[in-house]
Amino acid sequence: MEEIHLPSERSGEDVDIILTRLRGVKTFQRFPPPLLLQICTCAFYECLEKGITLFRQGDIGTSWYAVLSGSLDVKVSETANHQDAVTICTLGIGTAFGESILDNTPRHATIVSRETSELLRIEQREFKTLWEKYRQSLAGLLAPPYGAMESGSNNDRLMDKDNMNSDSGNKAHNKVPSEKLQRAGKVLRNAILSRAPHMIRDRKYHLKTYRQCCVGTELVDWLVMQSACVLTRSHAVGMWQALLEEGVLNHVDQELGFHDKYLFYRFLDDDEEDTPLPSEEEKRESEEELPETILFLAQIGPDALLRMILRKP
Numbered sequence: 001m002e003e004i005h006l007p008s009e010r011s012g013e014d015v016d017i018i019l020t021r022l023r024g025v026k027t028f029q030r031f032p033p034p035l036l037l038q039i040c041t042c043a044f045y046e047c048l049e050k051g052i053t054l055f056r057q058g059d060i061g062t063s064w065y066a067v068l069s070g071s072l073d074v075k076v077s078e079t080a081n082h083q084d085a086v087t088i089c090t091l092g093i094g095t096a097f098g099e100s101i102l103d104n105t106p107r108h109a110t111i112v113s114r115e116t117s118e119l120l121r122i123e124q125r126e127f128k129t130l131w132e133k134y135r136q137s138l139a140g141l142l143a144p145p146y147g148a149m150e151s152g153s154n155n156d157r158l159m160d161k162d163n164m165n166s167d168s169g170n171k172a173h174n175k176v177p178s179e180k181l182q183r184a185g186k187v188l189r190n191a192i193l194s195r196a197p198h199m200i201r202d203r204k205y206h207l208k209t210y211r212q213c214c215v216g217t218e219l220v221d222w223l224v225m226q227s228a229c230v231l232t233r234s235h236a237v238g239m240w241q242a243l244l245e246e247g248v249l250n251h252v253d254q255e256l257g258f259h260d261k262y263l264f265y266r267f268l269d270d271d272e273e274d275t276p277l278p279s280e281e282e283k284r285e286s287e288e289e290l291p292e293t294i295l296f297l298a299q300i301g302p303d304a305l306l307r308m309i310l311r312k313p
Helices: 012-022 033-042 124-142 179-195 216-226 233-245 280-310
Strands: 044-048 053-055 063-069 072-076 086-091 110-113 117-123 201-205 208-215 249-251 264-267
Touching: 012 033, 012 280, 033 117, 033 124, 044 280, 063 124, 117 124, 179 233, 179 264, 179 280, 208 216, 216 233, 216 264, 216 280, 233 249, 233 280
Parallel strands: none
Antiparallel strands: 044 117, 053 110, 063 117, 072 086, 072 110, 201 208, 208 264, 249 264
16 A cells, blocks of 8 residues: 655655745745744645635634645625625735634635645644744734735746646546656656566566556666656656656556555556557657656656645545
8 A cells, every 4th residue: 555644754855855845935934944844744735726615704724724836815705695705815825824723713714726726734733833832933924914925926836736636635547647748658668668678567466467567666766777867766756756646657556656665557558458569660759758758757756746745645
């Protein structure tokens, strides 16, 4: 089974990756290092597609949120009827909301995603602990009106919103891959079949045969050896994770995370039985595209790794 990265189980390396990314958002740059570190160890990750209601006015809340990418509309209704709710402002990158959890009062507004948006979520118990210890630093985030905090520019985006599932719990194989990542998977598969064909083969484990699959550790080994732009093994893990999120690569038992372990993964092209081997022409094209493909994945890999670490169970 896949290991879910619960906050309590995060490694020092996981925390460092989250910390590096949060420092790229202006809001978090103001926080003292110990507070930032604690946020990295207890926060969860949420992703909402456009038009999703996060919570409604009058709900009793359980979490506090900060916007990492995208934007959300704040809607307030004079009556209990949500149909007459009026948008009073929009929350941008770096804004935070959900302070009603401090005294268990009902939510003051309805929050709806204006576009695909990514959020950092801290549950009530952990947030109260942070509030008691770092009240002064956090107070600026909670003062009304909503969105009082300075919004970052688009350069503060933490992750590539085009690569997101509508729900972080969705199985990767339910997603239609983007054309660019589908091509990247094909190029890597063809290059492996050309350079190291032994990596993709039928494998046996516990008396069961898994058809045409690769081993996670071998995929990481191979990617690290291909290019100097793959900096570390964890960087390579993030690059494979980006493909796994899109369903271009799948764990044989459809787990969500890619791991540098003796676990079996299969390229999308190998899901069908009797998929033909690439022709010499296809191999040549893949060889030509390989450097650019690896560079593309190297750029999006850190975000995919961060999503995997922050992803809620």
